[in-house]
Amino acid sequence: MAIFKNSRYKGSYLYSDINNRDIVHLDIMQEVKFTPQKDDLQIEYRYNDRLDIIAERLYGDPALEWIIMQANPQYMLPTEIKEGDIINVPLPERVSEYVGEL
Numbered sequence: 001m002a003i004f005k006n007s008r009y010k011g012s013y014l015y016s017d018i019n020n021r022d023i024v025h026l027d028i029m030q031e032v033k034f035t036p037q038k039d040d041l042q043i044e045y046r047y048n049d050r051l052d053i054i055a056e057r058l059y060g061d062p063a064l065e066w067i068i069m070q071a072n073p074q075y076m077l078p079t080e081i082k083e084g085d086i087i088n089v090p091l092p093e094r095v096s097e098y099v100g101e102l
Contacts, residue, residue, distance in 0.1 A: 034070040034090050041089040051078050059095055067095055 043054065051069060052062035059067075065078070071088040075081055 034067045034094070035073075036071050036088040037090070037094070039091060040071060041091065042086050043089050045081050045083060045085045045087055047083050049081075049083075051081075054089060058089060059092055059099075061099075064095060064099065067098075 041058075051065035055064040055068060056062040068087065068089055069075065069078060071090050072081070081087060
């Protein structure tokens with residue numbers, strides 16, 4: 001398993017279990033929080049939207065979908081977001097502080 005450069009798991013250690021499956025050591029996972037802020041974009045979730053598509057469109061990297069999920073703590077899973085819901089999307093400037101230049 002690879003850890004991509006913009007993953008929330010970057011800097012974590014990988015371990016293999018007895019079946020040779022990769023496991024991320026979560027204790028070392030970076031603690032980055034993207035709590036909602038008043039300057040966030042407010043996007044109406046449309047039919048066929050997905051967080052990775054939104055992340056690709058705004059940040060240039062679909063792997064950054066986790067940032068959008070963190071900015072919307074009312075949802076536990078992306079599948080809970082329904083058409084017509086308004087979601088918070090952090091501005092690229094906020095995201096670039098963590099991941100570098102977008």
